[in-house]
Amino acid sequence: MIEVKNLNKSFDGRQVLFDIDSTFESGKVNMVIGRSGSGKTVFLKCMVGLLTPDTGSVLYDGRDFTAADEKTRMMIRREMGKVFQMGALFDSMTVAENVQFPLDLFSTMGKGEKKDRVEFCLEKVNLTQAHKLYPAEISGGMKKRTAIARAISLNPKYLFCDEPNSGLDPETSILIDNLVSSLTHEFNMTTVIISHDMNSVFEIGEKVMFLYEGRKVWEGKGREIAGADHPALREFVFASELMKKLHNIK
Amino acid sequence: MNLFEHIGLYALLLRKTFTRPIKFSLFRRQLVHEIDQIGIGSLPLVGIISVFMGAVISLQFAADIMSSQLIPKYTVGYASRQSIIYEFSTTVVALILAGKVGSSIASELGTMRITEQIDALEIMGINSRSFLILPKIMGFLFINPFLVMISMVLGISGAYFTVVATGMIAHEDFMYGVQMDFKTFDVIYAMVKTVVFAFLISSISAYMGYNTSGGSLEVGKSSTQAVVYSIFSILASNLVITYLMLL
Ligand SMILES: Nc1ncnc2c1ncn2[C@@H]1O[C@H](COP(=O)(O)OP(=O)(O)OP(=O)(O)O)[C@@H](O)[C@H]1O
Ligand SMILES: [Mg+2]
Numbered sequence: 001m002i003e004v005k006n007l008n009k010s011f012d013g014r015q016v017l018f019d020i021d022s023t024f025e026s027g028k029v030n031m032v033i034g035r036s037g038s039g040k041t042v043f044l045k046c047m048v049g050l051l052t053p054d055t056g057s058v059l060y061d062g063r064d065f066t067a068a069d070e071k072t073r074m075m076i077r078r079e080m081g082k083v084f085q086m087g088a089l090f091d092s093m094t095v096a097e098n099v100q101f102p103l104d105l106f107s108t109m110g111k112g113e114k115k116d117r118v119e120f121c122l123e124k125v126n127l128t129q130a131h132k133l134y135p136a137e138i139s140g141g142m143k144k145r146t147a148i149a150r151a152i153s154l155n156p157k158y159l160f161c162d163e164p165n166s167g168l169d170p171e172t173s174i175l176i177d178n179l180v181s182s183l184t185h186e187f188n189m190t191t192v193i194i195s196h197d198m199n200s201v202f203e204i205g206e207k208v209m210f211l212y213e214g215r216k217v218w219e220g221k222g223r224e225i226a227g228a229d230h231p232a233l234r235e236f237v238f239a240s241e242l243m244k245k246l247h248n249i250k
Numbered sequence: 251m252n253l254f255e256h257i258g259l260y261a262l263l264l265r266k267t268f269t270r271p272i273k274f275s276l277f278r279r280q281l282v283h284e285i286d287q288i289g290i291g292s293l294p295l296v297g298i299i300s301v302f303m304g305a306v307i308s309l310q311f312a313a314d315i316m317s318s319q320l321i322p323k324y325t326v327g328y329a330s331r332q333s334i335i336y337e338f339s340t341t342v343v344a345l346i347l348a349g350k351v352g353s354s355i356a357s358e359l360g361t362m363r364i365t366e367q368i369d370a371l372e373i374m375g376i377n378s379r380s381f382l383i384l385p386k387i388m389g390f391l392f393i394n395p396f397l398v399m400i401s402m403v404l405g406i407s408g409a410y411f412t413v414v415a416t417g418m419i420a421h422e423d424f425m426y427g428v429q430m431d432f433k434t435f436d437v438i439y440a441m442v443k444t445v446v447f448a449f450l451i452s453s454i455s456a457y458m459g460y461n462t463s464g465g466s467l468e469v470g471k472s473s474t475q476a477v478v479y480s481i482f483s484i485l486a487s488n489l490v491i492t493y494l495m496l497l
Contacts, residue, residue, distance in 0.1 A: 075375065088367050105276065105376065
C-alpha cells in the first residue's frame with residue numbers, strides 16, 4: 001500500500017501539484033488520469049523520489065519514503081519497478097541485456113536461471129524476436145514492451161507505469177493492460193498507472209484518480225467514471241465521439 | 251550558478267562517486283570497457299601527435315644549435331628529451347585528451363541524463379554516480395600513465411629520426427644527449443601530472459555531463475563546457491604542481 005499525504009510541488013514558483021492526498025492499495029490496479037500537462041508525470045516522479053515535493057509525504061507500507069535517509073530510500077527503491085514515459089532503456093545494452101540488468105545487480109540467480117527469467121519476461125510482453133537488438137534498432141512500441149519487461153524482471157512490490165500503452169496498437173495495448181492487471185493480482189503488487197486510454201480505465205482501473213490542473217478532483221472505481229458528475233472529468237471521458245455514442249446507447 | 255556553488259556540487263558528486271560498487275564482477279567489466287574505450291581508443295591520436303611533436307621540437311632545437319658555434323650538438327637530444335618529458339607528453343597530450351575523452355564522457359552522461367537512463371538506474375536503487383562515473387575515473391587514472399609513456403617513447407623516436415636521419419646531428423651525439431643527466435625524479439614529476447590531469451578531465455567532464463538538464467542542445471553545451479573547464483584546470487594545476495615539485 002502506498003499513501004500520499006498533502007503533496008505539493010512547484011517549479012520556480014509555479015505550482016504544479018496542489019494538496020494531493022490518496023491511497024493506493026496493494027493487489028489493485030490504480031490509475032492516474034488527466035489531460036496532458038495536468039501534472040501526472042510530476043506526481044509519479046514525486047512518489048518515487050525523482051523529484052522532491054515541496055511539502056507532503058509518501059509512505060510505502062507505512063515506511064516514510066520522503067523523510068528516509070539515502071540508504072533506506074535505496075532499499076525501498078529495490079522493491080520498485082518503473083516504466084518511463086519514453087522507455088529510458090540503456091542504449092549501450094541489447095533488449096535482453098536491459099531486462100537482465102536488474103537481475104545481474106540484485107539477484108542471486110545463476111546464469112541459466114537469469115536467462116530463463118529474461119525469456120519469461122520478454123514472452124510476457126510478447127517480444128520474442130528482438131533479444132539481440134539494441135534500443136536504437138527497435139520500434140517505439142517494442143521499446144515500451146522492453147521497458148515493461150525490465151520493470152517486472154525482479155518481481156517488484158510496487159509497479160509504476162507512465163503511459164505504458166501510448167504508442168501501441170489496440171491489440172498489444174490490451175495485451176499489456178491484461179498483463180499488468182494479472183501480475184498485480186498474482187503477486188499482490190501495488191500498481192500505479194498513468195494513462196490516457198479510456199479503454200484501459202474501464203477495463204482494468206480498480207481505482208482511478210483524476211487530476212485537473214494539478215488538483216485531484218475525482219476518485220473512484222474505473223467503471224463508475226461514466227457516471228461521474230465533475231464537468232472537467234465528463235469532458236475528459238467523453239472527449240471522443242465514440243464514447244459519447246456509447247454513453248447514449250447505455 | 252557561481253563558481254563556488256559549482257565547486258561545492260562537484261565535491262558532493264565526488265563523495266557520492268567514491269563508494270563501493272554493488273557488484274565487483276560488473277564493476278570489473280565496466281572498468282575493462284572504459285580502459286579499452288579511453289586507452290586503446292586514444293592510442294592512434296596520441297601516437298601520431300607525439301611523433302610529429304617530437305620531430306618538430308628536435309628540428310627547432312637543431313636549427314638554433316646549428317647556427318651556434320658554442321653549444322654542443324648533443325644538446326639537441328638533451329633538450330628534446332626534457333621538453334617531451336616535462337611538458338609535451340604530459341600537458342599537451344592531456345589538453346588533447348581533454349578534448350577527446352572529456353567531450354565523450356560529458357556527452358555520454360548528458361544523453362543518459364536527458365533520456366532518463368540515469369533516473370532509471372536510481373529507481374532500481376542503484377547509486378548512479380558511483381555506477382557510471384567511478385569506472386570512468388578509475389579507468390582513465392589507470393591507463394593515462396601508459397598513454398603518456400608511449401607518447402614519450404614515440405616523441406623521442408620522432409625527434410631521433412628527424413635530426414639523425416637527415417644528418418643534422420650524429421647518432422652518437424643525439425644518444426649522448428638523450429641519456430645525459432637523466433633524473434628519475436623527472437619521470438616521477440611527469441607521472442604525478444599524468445595522474446592529476448586524468449583525474450581532473452574525467453571527474454570534471456563527468457560532473458558537467460551528469461548535471462545536464464534539458465535536451466540535445468544542452469548535451470552539446472555540457473560537453474563543450476567539460477572541455478573548457480578541463481583545460482583550465484589542467485593549466486592551473488600544471489602551474490601548481492611544477493612550482494611545488496621542481497622548485
Ligand atoms: N522539470 C520541470 N521544470 C519545470 N516545469 C516542469 C518540469 N516538469 C514538468 N513541469 C511542468 O509541470 C506541468 C505538468 O507536467 P507533467 O509532465 O506532469 O504533465 P503530464 O500530465 O504528465 O502530461 P502528459 O500527459 O503530456 O505526459 C507542466 O506544466 C510542465 O510544464
Ligand atoms: Mg507525462
